[in-house]
Amino acid sequence: MRFSTRGHYGLKAMFDLAQHYGGAPVPLKSVAARQSLSVQYLEQLIAILRKAGLVKSVRGAQGGYMLARNPQEIKVGDVVRALEGPLAPVDCVHEIDPKVCDQADDCITRIVWEKIRNSIAQVMDSITLADLCREAKEREGKEKKENKEKRKRKRKRKSEEGV
Amino acid sequence: MRFSTRGHYGLKAMFDLAQHYGGAPVPLKSVAARQSLSVQYLEQLIAILRKAGLVKSVRGAQGGYMLARNPQEIKVGDVVRALEGPLAPVDCVHEIDPKVCDQADDCITRIVWEKIRNSIAQVMDSITLADLCREAKEREGKEKKENKEKRKRKRKRKSEEGV
DNA sequence: CAATATCATAGCATGTTGGTCGGGTATTGT
DNA sequence: ACAATACCCGACCAACATGCTATGATATTG
Numbered sequence: 315m316r317f318s319t320r321g322h323y324g325l326k327a328m329f330d331l332a333q334h335y336g337g338a339p340v341p342l343k344s345v346a347a348r349q350s351l352s353v354q355y356l357e358q359l360i361a362i363l364r365k366a367g368l369v370k371s372v373r374g375a376q377g378g379y380m381l382a383r384n385p386q387e388i389k390v391g392d393v394v395r396a397l398e399g400p401l402a403p404v405d406c407v408h409e410i411d412p413k414v415c416d417q418a419d420d421c422i423t424r425i426v427w428e429k430i431r432n433s434i435a436q437v438m439d440s441i442t443l444a445d446l447c448r449e450a451k452e453r454e455g456k457e458k459k460e461n462k463e464k465r466k467r468k469r470k471r472k473s474e475e476g477v
Numbered sequence: 478m479r480f481s482t483r484g485h486y487g488l489k490a491m492f493d494l495a496q497h498y499g500g501a502p503v504p505l506k507s508v509a510a511r512q513s514l515s516v517q518y519l520e521q522l523i524a525i526l527r528k529a530g531l532v533k534s535v536r537g538a539q540g541g542y543m544l545a546r547n548p549q550e551i552k553v554g555d556v557v558r559a560l561e562g563p564l565a566p567v568d569c570v571h572e573i574d575p576k577v578c579d580q581a582d583d584c585i586t587r588i589v590w591e592k593i594r595n596s597i598a599q600v601m602d603s604i605t606l607a608d609l610c611r612e613a614k615e616r617e618g619k620e621k622k623e624n625k626e627k628r629k630r631k632r633k634r635k636s637e638e639g640v
Numbered sequence: 641c642a643a644t645a646t647c648a649t650a651g652c653a654t655g656t657t658g659g660t661c662g663g664g665t666a667t668t669g670t
Numbered sequence: 671a672c673a674a675t676a677c678c679c680g681a682c683c684a685a686c687a688t689g690c691t692a693t694g695a696t697a698t699t700g
Contacts, residue, residue: 374667
């Protein structure tokens with residue numbers, strides 16, 4: 315079971331745009347560099363996101379892309395569904411257009427896939443891009459703290475070596 | 478995002494075997510008929526399940542397959558993982574062998590995929606084949622009540638088709 | 641020994657993935 | 671005006687996975 319790179323890369327890109335929200339439009343080139351993705355492939359993905367109304371573009375020099383709305387109003391689920399289509403771990407529990415199988419009502423295993431689909435949706439739809447940005451900030455802070463201690467120990471070791 | 482038919486069909490087959498647990502070995506032919514699957518394809522799937530130690534086989538006439546242990550000791554997750562491999566919505570959160578990406582620690586989006594993977598695992602590993610059998614029984618009971626009237630109409634339609 | 645079933649391997653059409661290539665077109669700074 | 675920048679668009683492609691089918695063995699029973 316796997317998502318394609320579309321959802322994976324696309325979410326990375328959207329997170330990148332979210333971190334620059336409010337500023338000047340971000341050129342794809344820099345997104346691609348930071349997230350280490352190919353510009354040309356990213357162009358395809360962002361085109362889909364634009365058509366889905368999740369990002370806005372500014373053409374020409376000094377142009378680029380920006381989120382179409384607030385990061386806290388864009389759910390991970392919006393991004394992933396735009397790029398990968400509706401959730402459908404198996405055809406008969408497709409979010410939009412479930413394929414009715416011949417066994418229809420007495421297909422018990424169906425409830426398993428339904429639960430899986432719902433639990434994925436629950437995760438994707440309860441996390442916004444803003445949440446990810448917050449997480450990134452927190453993690454940055456932690457890192458600084460941890461590094462302070464590391465540096466202390468490093469200094470200590472050094473002084474001990476000196477003895 | 479989708480599971481392949483392997484997990485889908487395989488779970489159906491295992492559910493079928495679970496419903497016959499304790500009795501004589503069940504030939505694939507009858508499993509295939511009940512679940513409307515191709516015998517030959519099913520052979521491939523069940524071979525995998527056998528090598529994974531989830532089913533036992535009895536060769537020769539009057540042979541067939543049976544669960545290797547109690548239905549309540551076989552989780553949906555066991556079956557699906559055997560057929561589809563370890564859960565890995567994206568490579569960097571692979572259950573067994575996660576591919577470390579260059580960004581490693583500051584890859585924030587990773588936590589999303591991790592949560593998705595865990596939520597899928599949680600569903601798959603909390604449902605056993607015995608649970609599905611129980612569900613099937615309950616549903617049968619309900620159906621009997623509801624269908625008293627429906628069957629009347631169905632019989633009528635059938636007799637008309639027969640003409 | 642014939643019928644039944646499992647077991648094993650090879651092949652194959654089709655579709656998806658994960659891109660690249662080669663062009664456009666719109667906007668800006670000089 | 672005219673580069674330079676950057677978005678936009680469609681075609682194409684190799685490689686792989688999927689969902690089978692086909693063929694033929696091997697084991698067991700009556």
